[in-house]
Amino acid sequence: MSSLLVDFRIAWLSLLEHRRRAFFLGAAVAAVTALLVLLNGLSAGIRVTLIDTATTLSTGHLNVGGFFKVTSGQAGPVVVDYEKVRETVVKAMPELDFTVERGRGWGKVVSDTTAIQAGIGGIDIQREGSFKSVLRIKSGNLDELSQPNTILLFEAQVKKLKVKVGDAITISAQTTRGVANTIDCRVVAVAEDVGLLSQWNVFVSNDSLRALYQLRPGTTGAIQIHLKPRFQKDLGPLAARLRSSLEKAGYRLMAPDPRPFWMKFETVTREDWTGQKLDVTSWEDELSFMMWTLSALNGISLVLMVILVAIVITGIMNTMWIAIRERTREIGTLRAIGMQRGSVVRMFLWESFLLGVFGAVAGAVVGAMTAGVLNSAHIHVPLSVQLFLMSDTLKLSVLPSALGGAILLISIVTGLAALYPALRAARLKPVDAMSHFG
Amino acid sequence: MQRRTLVRSFLFFAALSAGGLPRSASAASKAELIELLKGVDDRQRNQGDWRSNVYIEQKEKDKVAVVYDALVFRRSADQRFMILFTKPKASQGQGYLRVDQNLWFYDPAVGKWERRTERERIGGTNSRRSDFDESRLAEEYDPEDNGEEKLGVYTAQVMTLKGKPGLDLAFPVVKLWVDKATKNELKRQEFALSGRLLRTSYYPKWQKIYSESRKGDIWYPQEIRFYDEVEKQNSTLILIKSVDLKPLEANLFTKAWLESKAR
Numbered sequence: 001m002s003s004l005l006v007d008f009r010i011a012w013l014s015l016l017e018h019r020r021r022a023f024f025l026g027a028a029v030a031a032v033t034a035l036l037v038l039l040n041g042l043s044a045g046i047r048v049t050l051i052d053t054a055t056t057l058s059t060g061h062l063n064v065g066g067f068f069k070v071t072s073g074q075a076g077p078v079v080v081d082y083e084k085v086r087e088t089v090v091k092a093m094p095e096l097d098f099t100v101e102r103g104r105g106w107g108k109v110v111s112d113t114t115a116i117q118a119g120i121g122g123i124d125i126q127r128e129g130s131f132k133s134v135l136r137i138k139s140g141n142l143d144e145l146s147q148p149n150t151i152l153l154f155e156a157q158v159k160k161l162k163v164k165v166g167d168a169i170t171i172s173a174q175t176t177r178g179v180a181n182t183i184d185c186r187v188v189a190v191a192e193d194v195g196l197l198s199q200w201n202v203f204v205s206n207d208s209l210r211a212l213y214q215l216r217p218g219t220t221g222a223i224q225i226h227l228k229p230r231f232q233k234d235l236g237p238l239a240a241r242l243r244s245s246l247e248k249a250g251y252r253l254m255a256p257d258p259r260p261f262w263m264k265f266e267t268v269t270r271e272d273w274t275g276q277k278l279d280v281t282s283w284e285d286e287l288s289f290m291m292w293t294l295s296a297l298n299g300i301s302l303v304l305m306v307i308l309v310a311i312v313i314t315g316i317m318n319t320m321w322i323a324i325r326e327r328t329r330e331i332g333t334l335r336a337i338g339m340q341r342g343s344v345v346r347m348f349l350w351e352s353f354l355l356g357v358f359g360a361v362a363g364a365v366v367g368a369m370t371a372g373v374l375n376s377a378h379i380h381v382p383l384s385v386q387l388f389l390m391s392d393t394l395k396l397s398v399l400p401s402a403l404g405g406a407i408l409l410i411s412i413v414t415g416l417a418a419l420y421p422a423l424r425a426a427r428l429k430p431v432d433a434m435s436h437f438g
Numbered sequence: 439m440q441r442r443t444l445v446r447s448f449l450f451f452a453a454l455s456a457g458g459l460p461r462s463a464s465a466a467s468k469a470e471l472i473e474l475l476k477g478v479d480d481r482q483r484n485q486g487d488w489r490s491n492v493y494i495e496q497k498e499k500d501k502v503a504v505v506y507d508a509l510v511f512r513r514s515a516d517q518r519f520m521i522l523f524t525k526p527k528a529s530q531g532q533g534y535l536r537v538d539q540n541l542w543f544y545d546p547a548v549g550k551w552e553r554r555t556e557r558e559r560i561g562g563t564n565s566r567r568s569d570f571d572e573s574r575l576a577e578e579y580d581p582e583d584n585g586e587e588k589l590g591v592y593t594a595q596v597m598t599l600k601g602k603p604g605l606d607l608a609f610p611v612v613k614l615w616v617d618k619a620t621k622n623e624l625k626r627q628e629f630a631l632s633g634r635l636l637r638t639s640y641y642p643k644w645q646k647i648y649s650e651s652r653k654g655d656i657w658y659p660q661e662i663r664f665y666d667e668v669e670k671q672n673s674t675l676i677l678i679k680s681v682d683l684k685p686l687e688a689n690l691f692t693k694a695w696l697e698s699k700a701r
Contacts, residue, residue, distance in 0.1 A: 112668045112669075113668055113669060162668075164632050164634070166630055166631040166633065166634070167630040167631070167632045167634060168557060168610070168630055168631070170555055170557050179550075179552070180551075180552035180553065181552070181553045182552075182553060182554050182555050182558070184555045184556070184557050184606065186631055187632075
């Protein structure tokens with residue numbers, strides 16, 4: 001133990017002795033760590049924003065949706081008598097935090113100048129607290145969405161449709177029986193864009209959506225289930241249990257299909273059944289068409305991380321080679337006065353590890369602070385980037401675990417990078433080392 | 439159109455477009471305005487059936503003008519309403535039918551009925567169903583006084599009409615100029631609730647016709663011009679070429695009747 005401490009002390013003194021070199025190398029390690037922290041922050045930021053936005057705007061952690069078929073060839077994304085379904089869900093899921101009912105539709109939104117196709121979400125704004133917290137309202141009053149024939153649009157849609165709060169627009173869609181129907185809606189609120197989801201989603205009151213699709217009052221599109229935070233990770237077993245409970249309650253269920261509901265129309269329409277079938281999906285299923293962005297980002301992060309680590313290893317090894325060459329006579333002297341080969345190895349490893357720890361801690365602090373500054377600056381990103389970031393501003397999420405992970409990784413990698421040069425140094429014969437010049 | 443009529447129309451628009459002379463200080467009470475609106479409605483109401491032959495011309499920026507001929511059918515008793523397009527050939531057989539406050543559009547090319555709202559642009563023009571129907575301003579709007587204005591030779595009562603709640607209206611806010619002497623509408627400006635001006639309408643020619651069902655004369659706008667205030671270079675002209683107030687067939691206001699006209 002005392003030998004370890006001696007090695008540690010010599011390593012520490014050596015670092016102080018060569019403080020200029022240690023400073024530059026430490027700064028390089030810090031820069032790499034800061035980059036790693038920012039990269040992780042970006043990836044985590046997108047993931048957190050995606051989940052927060054998506055689970056508020058278009059899906060719960062779990063959803064009980066489904067289709068109602070009037071004839072085998074006509075399907076509507078509808079859950080009839082949803083209150084009864086909700087009762088079964090509440091009984092089956094003690095992990096549940098709260099549920100909301102959302103109407104589902106797709107139609108043409110027509111202004112006085114142009115038209116866009118959009119997913120139409122039916123919403124009961126009085127019961128949706130988190131909805132208000134996620135959206136930033138640019139103009140109008142979101143609470144007015146409780147009135148019939150009102151609509152919430154997003155900034156990009158408003159620009160495209162050339163409308164503002166108070167203007168009227170018409171929504172045109174086909175009912176579940178295939179009749180074209182229209183309703184007029186007044187724009188009551190305009191929200192800031194929230195990435196891809198706000199590009200094609202508009203929100204009307206549930207009653208307006210029912211009027212558009214000529215549905216009965218007890219009908220909705222899906223019951224969105226929001227779980228308590230500690231149950232939000234492992235959704236597979238919960239979904240399986242929910243399916244089983246619904247089946248036991250007498251409901252017919254669709255086969256598990258990890259796709260969003262709007263991708264299932266073709267399959268459902270081809271199937272030979274009529275009436276109601278329920279479908280249980282997770283938020284990952286409903287957003288599977290977007291998950292590739294996360295996978296791609298994770299892939300890019302991994303590649304960049306490997307490159308950064310390779311840079312660290314190369315830098316440390318190179319520096320250690322130089323240090324050993326410069327300190328060959330010092331090594332020879334230490335060996336001559338009785339230092340064992342193992343101690344020489346440990347000394348260099350300590351030196352490198354200490355450099356790594358200090359550099360990584362400094363880099364992590366710089367990275368976290370930079371992330372904080374970037375977040376508070378609310379940097380607006382171009383529309384094409386917004387689609388993937390799910391936000392109109394750059395958001396980085398630096399978690400303590402990610403910081404700890406980055407420090408640990410860089411410290412260990414830095415320490416290990418010195419292993420080979422340290423072994424080479426330890427193999428030097430004291431006589432040769434002491435007589436070394438240059 | 440005759441040369442004299444053209445000149446008269448031009449003078450009318452020149453006077454109306456100029457915005458009129460400054461308002462007088464006299465203010466009308468709400469009751470007086472409602473009475474005036476009732477008067478505007480009443481002089482157009484024949485309390486019977488109506489059949490008119492209508493010419494519609496739609497001009498749009500960078501496009502060739504499109505013209506339609508249509509037949510308009512109305513029945514005062516139960517507020518029935520129907521439009522049947524007769525020209526051009528591409529639109530022949532298309533029509534609108536109002537049943538129980540619901541406006542339906544029929545296209546024989548697809549053989550389907552589609553439910554439309556009061557904001558529907560009839561035949562894609564800048565006209566709405568209410569432009570062809572009986573005037574119901576007093577029932578549909580609450581008036582606010584905007585004083586008097588001189589529009590050329592006319593002294594107009596100006597008022598802002600706000601749509602009554604719960605009604606499906608093409609325009610929720612209308613600014614209306616009514617000739618004080620004749621109670622004929624002269625001009626309208628139609629707004630969205632946001633205050634955005636959507637359309638300006640002019641009623642340069644009014645015609646009277648004897649109504650047997652009412653036992654007196656009724657008035658109708660022989661010419662209406664709509665100017666799109668959103669797409670500034672678009673405009674619509676409506677000419678009511680002939681009016682017939684004889685009773686219509688009992689089964690006329692049905693989907694089956696309109697469908698049969700396309701066969």
